[in-house]
Amino acid sequence: MSKNNKISALSEKDGVNKPEILSSQVAKHIQAFRKKEILATELIEKIIAGDKVALSRAITLIESTNNNHLEKANAVINGCLPFANKSVRIGITGVPGVGKSTFIEAFGKHLTGLGKKVAVLAIDPSSTLSHGSILGDKTRMEELVKDENAFIRPSASGESLGGVARKTREAIILCEACGFDTIIIETVGVGQSETAVHSMVDFFLLLKIAGAGDELQGIKRGIMEMADAVVINKADGDNIQKAKMAKVEFNRALHFFPPKSSGWQPKVTTCSAVTTDGIAAVYDLILEYISHTTTSGYFDAKREEQNQYWMLETINEQLKNSFYNHPEIIKQLELVKQQVLNHEISPFSGAQLLLEAFKKKT
Template sequence: MKNDKIKNSALHEKEGISPPEIVSSNAVETIKNFRKKQPSSQELIEGILNGNISALSRAITLVESTNASHLAKANEVINACLPYANNSVRIGITGVPGVGKSTFIEAFGKQLTSLGKKVAVLAVDPSSTISHGSILGDKTRMEELVKDHNAYIRPSASGETLGGVARKTRETITLCEAAGFDTILIETVGVGQSETAVHSMVDFFLLLKISGAGDELQGIKRGIMEMADAIVINKADGDNIKKANLAKLEFNRALHLFPTKKSGWTPTTSTCSSLTKEGIKGVWEIIEKFLKLTKTNNYYFEKRAEQNQYWMLETINEQLKTNFYNHPEIQKLLESTKKAVSTDEISPFVAAQELLNVYQNYKKLS
């Protein structure tokens, strides 16, 4: 039985298939040309609105690109998709590494698709500060959900972006909504206290915890708890059920020490097991109650409007930063200025101001 389970796993290395003796060179050339072909903006837009996953994936790749030549095309696709967006429930899911985010999302996603929902999972993987690479292994972890026709999983690298999300997660949400996904799950990198950006792009913020990770005072120290709309104690199965229930009580006490939320919602705690699926249904019921309350008192719509303003300002900041570093004069001076700073010939603050003055002067001349 154990061996059968291993063979059925996506992590099991399957036996290879010998290639045919004769491979059509024409077929190979056709495939290569197809892969090289870059679809137009209009083709991507039509594909997304028709629910074509391939078009959606290619559009997300375009949006995430740091290539300046891709920016105009990406903006054209996003602007065309905007009228078809804003029709989903956006749920942020965070927790420390090892809490079981991917396993929980798979169980939760399967629960949602069983209810007829179309689920898009935006899984953000941390990038190495040394190699700048990311594993992007979330699709492998969610081997059941990835086979579900009503689910779409898109792993992205966090890059240098802080806050637990990728640089273009907000735009990716828009594209997924335009493609017909009515529930967006955003899995953050799970770094603990700094995941604030995701809170500014979701309707409901879910914090996953495990028992034995600290008492209620430890919970209070984590500023992320103030943003949580619900705390779910995961891995409540086997010998861990009693500990999970105790942790639930401790976090429930901690939540009462926080000020009342503007939404009028009182954060709640619950337990679940992503393996046995116990408590997973209850998590969605909590989210439904939250949505009903916040739509009734209009907080849901006010928050969406505030988020739009916030991301407009964030986009301006990001574009200004990109323009500064891509300016040819700044690129000429940057390396020599960095060397001067490292040898204490000039202070970092004066050096920064001088570079900014150079940039401003050249912008005035242009």
């Protein structure tokens, strides 16, 4: 072979064409199905009938940032509302590595074993650069995800404060309308999301592990003050004694806090999500809390307070979206930002200019 005809080591030979897995007709049918718009009334009917596929589609709809989807999303939520508010809402938080997903799977399997229908709304952290999310909760809860009486919905946190998915509150309503009587919300566990989750659940559970060096830090206000129960996870093997010691320390810390308005004294217990020891006791503790707050009237009063809170939060969100999507603001925003960067005007003056422009055009 001549030098001019020398074949590069990087050259490729023609291979064998891959067999056609789907016929073009089937492929077109699938594409047409995915593009097909489903009516709000149809979605509502299917959700109320317990259709989990329709529930997933509805949650995707309400999570959409497309303003064209807003009216349809609100119609679905309003249609499902009369069938909602019949569940126990449980918030579960804890630092990464505490075993939240493993605990939720063991806890969820215990509940479905009792005949309960469990929906897990898991908030996964998103990258601030790519806005991508791992969304690995379905992988980590491989047994629960196969359970007919369970529904797991991972959602990317996006730009929401502290990692709470933007539409988690509305997703709760849809899950309740679909017949799920226990809603579990798993937070990212990075510190800020706990306040938002606390404002949408009936019972707030804090997962801890022994030997992490934070037993004495339990005396600090914040997350401990919000917790209705502290559960020491991974109480198995050589860690059982450490878990018992941590339980004593956290119990002491909790007694430094003033009484809760619910009249409930937060409790500490231990469990192992791997062996399932103590999982039943955790649920018994939640039932005790529900009974206590229902009898006192606190349960319903808290729900009403939360509804008002989320109405105001929705107003804030809608105003923010309207502001940044307004044509006049889109036109002026970069110019005003540049003026602030050049120290021609203060940040406060820049904000005032944009707000005045928004008010004039609305």
